[in-house]
Amino acid sequence: MKPRHKRIAIIVGCLASLGIAAFFVLNALNSNIALFYTPSQVAAGEAPKERVFRIGGLVKSGTVKRNEMTIRFVVTDTAKEIPVAFTGILPDLFKEGKGVVAQGKLGADGQFVASEVLAKHDENYMPPEAKHAVDQAGKTANTLKQ
C-alpha cells in the first residue's frame, strides 16, 4: 500500500469506529434518561406510564409508614401529593418534612413504586429537583391567586 492509502485507511478506520461509538452512545443515552416530574405534573397525568422517571418534593410529615421492609410515604410539592412505596433501606438523610428525590415507575393504582431513593449528603441541603418542584407549585399557586 502507498503511504497515502495507508493514511486514508487509518482515517476511515477511525471515523468508522467513531461512528459505531456514536451510535452506541446515543442509543444508550436515549434509553437511559430518567426524566424528572413534579407531583403536580404527575397528578395532571403528564408522567409516562411505562417508563422509569424521577419525582421530587418534600416527604409529608406524619405519612411515613413501615411494614416489614416496605416503607410508604407521601411526596408533596405543597400543591399535589403522590404516594410512594419503597422496599429496602432508606438513605441516612431521609426524613419527614425534608426534601427527597425518588426514581421508579408509576403503578396502575397511582402509587409511585420507587426503585431508588436518592441519598444526599448534607442535612441542610435541599435536592435541586425537590426545590424545583416546590418552587413550581408555589409559582402556580401565585398565578392562580392573581
Next chain:
Amino acid sequence: MIPELGHFAIILALLVAVVQGVLPLLGAHRNDSAWIGLARPAAQAQWLLLLIAFGCLTYAFIANDFSVQYVAEHSNSQLPTVYRIAAVWGGHEGSLLLWVLLLASWTLAVSLLSRALPEVMVARVIGVLGLVSCGMLLFILLTSSPFERLLDIPQDGRDLNPLLQDPGLVIHPPMLYMGYVGFSVAFAFAIAALLSGSLDATWARWSRPWTLAAWIFLTLGIGLGSWWAYYELGWGGWWFWDPVENASFMPWLFGTALIHSLAVTEKRGAFKNWTVLLAIGAFSLSLLGTFLVRSGVLTSVHAFATDPRRGIFILTFLVLVIGSSLLLFAWRAPKVGLGGRFALMSRETLLLMNNVLLVVACGSVLLGTLYPLIIDALGLGKISVGPPYFQAVFVPLMIPLLFLIAVGPTARWKQASVGDMTVRLRIAFAIALAAGIGLPFILGSWTPLVGLGVLLAIWICVSAIVQIRERFQKSGNPPPAFWGMQLAHLGIAVFVIGVTLVKGYETEKDVRMAPDDTVEVGGYTIRLLGVKDAMGPNYRASVGDLELSKDGKLLRTLHPEKRAYFSSAMPMTEAAIDTGFTRDVYVSLGEPVGVEDGSGAWSVRVHHKPFVDWIWGGCLLMALGGLVAASDRRYRLQSRFSAGIPSALKGATS
C-alpha cells in the same frame, strides 16, 4: 493576626506568580538570560509563600479560631485533631488553597529536578505554570478566600460533615489533587514545546516521567475515593458514575491515552500534534473537573457552595486556557511535521487505536455528565443520566481496548506481521479461551459477561508472560519501563477480574433482623446478637453485634454502627466489613424497625462481594507500574539535543 498573615502571603504569592508567569516567558522569547534565570527562584518563592498561607490556615483549625468563617463552617472544638487538619481541605476555600499549594509544589519539583534540561525550556515550563497559578490565586483572592473573618464570632464551629470524618478523607483529596494538578506539568511542557517550536522526541522524553507521576497520583486518588465510597457511604457500591467521580475519571482516561501517545512520540517521533492535543485536553479536563465540582452546578458531597461568581470565574478561566492553547496549537502545529512513517499493521497503529478508544470513552462519559446540565441550562426540563447509560457505553468500548492490551506490546514498531503475532500469541489465546469457558463454572455459573471478563483478564496475563519470556530470550534484563508497563497491564487484568466477578456473583440482601435471627449470603451465615448504644468522641452510636460463621464455624463478630453526631442532626452509617482475598462480607445497619412491637429488630443490609478488593488491588498495581516505569534511568540521563533517533532505533520496549 495569623489569618491575616496567611491572606497577605497569598497576595504576595500572586505577585510572585505574575513575575514567574511573565518575565521568564518574555526572557525565553528575547533570549534574555537574566529574565530566564528568574524562573527557578520565583517558583521557589511562590511555593514558600503558599506553604506559609497553608500553614496559617492549618494553625487556625488546630487552634479552633472560629473568628475565621471557613474554620467556623468546617470545624468544631470537639473534632479530633487529625480531622481538624483534614478539615483544612474539607471545604471549597481550603481545598482550592491546597490546589494552588500542590501546583506550586509541582513547579518546585520541576525547578529542582530539571538540571538536565536547557534553561530556556525550564523557563518556559515554569512560566506557563506561573500563569496557571495566577489564575487560580486570583480566583481565591476574588471569590473564595479561606481567611475571611466573622464579625460575630460563634461559640463553636458548625463541624465537618460527618461523612468526611474518616481516614480516607485525610488522603483522598490530596492524592486526587496531586493528579489533577500534575497534568498541568505535562500541559506546561506541551505549551513550552509549542512556543519553542521544537516538538521532538527529547520533549517527549522530558515530559514522560512527569505525566506518569501525575497519572500515578490520579490513579491512587480515584482508587482511594472509590474505596472510601465503598466502606463509608454504607451502600456497598464502589463506583456510582456520579458526575463528581466522572470529573476525576475523564482526566484519567485522557492521561492514560497521553502516556501511550508520549511513548510513540518518544520512540518514533510520530503523533506529535496528537500528543500535544492530549496534554492540553488532560489538563483542560482537570480544570473542567474543578469547575464542575466547585461551581455548585453538580450536587454531591463535593459541591460545597453555590456561588455563581465562582462558577463564572472558573468557566472564564477554562475558556481562556483552552482557547489560548488551542490558538497557539493552530498557529504552531503546521510547522511540526509528521514524524516517522509506519505501516497499517504496526505498534503505532495499535497505540493509535488505544488512544481513539480511550478518547471516545472519555467523550461518552463527558456527554453523559454534561447532558443533564445542558438540558437544564437550556430550560428543556430536568433529566438524569444513570449508571445504565455509562455501563451500556463503557463495556463495548472497553472490550476491544482490553483485547488490544495483550496484543499491542507484541507488535513491532513501524511494521508488524499479523501472521508472526498470531503464532506467538495463539497458545496464550487458547489458554484465555479455556479459562473464559471453564473458570466461571468453578466459581459459580457461566454468564456471557463473566466469561468474557475472565477471558480478557487471563488473555492479558498470559500474553504478559509470553512477552516477558520473549524479552529475556532476546536481550538480557529488560529496563524498568518494560516492567512498569507489564505491572500496570497486570493491574488492569486484576481490576477486570474484580469488576467482573463482583458484578457476576455478588449477593445483596436488605432484611429485617430481630435478635437471634440469621441470614445467609454466599454460603456465610450472619446472626444478629443485638444492637447496643455506645459513645464516641463527638457522636453517639447504635452498635450492632453480629456473628459471621461458615458451615457452623464462627469466624468473627462484626460491629456495624449507626452514628448520630452531636453537632448535626445527620445520622451516619458505618459499615462493618470482613475483608478477604476472594470475598468481602459487608454488613450495615438500616434503622430500627421493631420499635412498635418491642422486638428490637433492625433493618440490616448484608452483602457478599466476591473479589471486590481486587478492584483496588488492580488500581494499586497500575500505580505501582507507573512508579516503576517512571524510575527508568533513561529519563534522567543528560538529554541529547539531537532528537531521539538512537533510541528510536533501539526498538521494542514500551
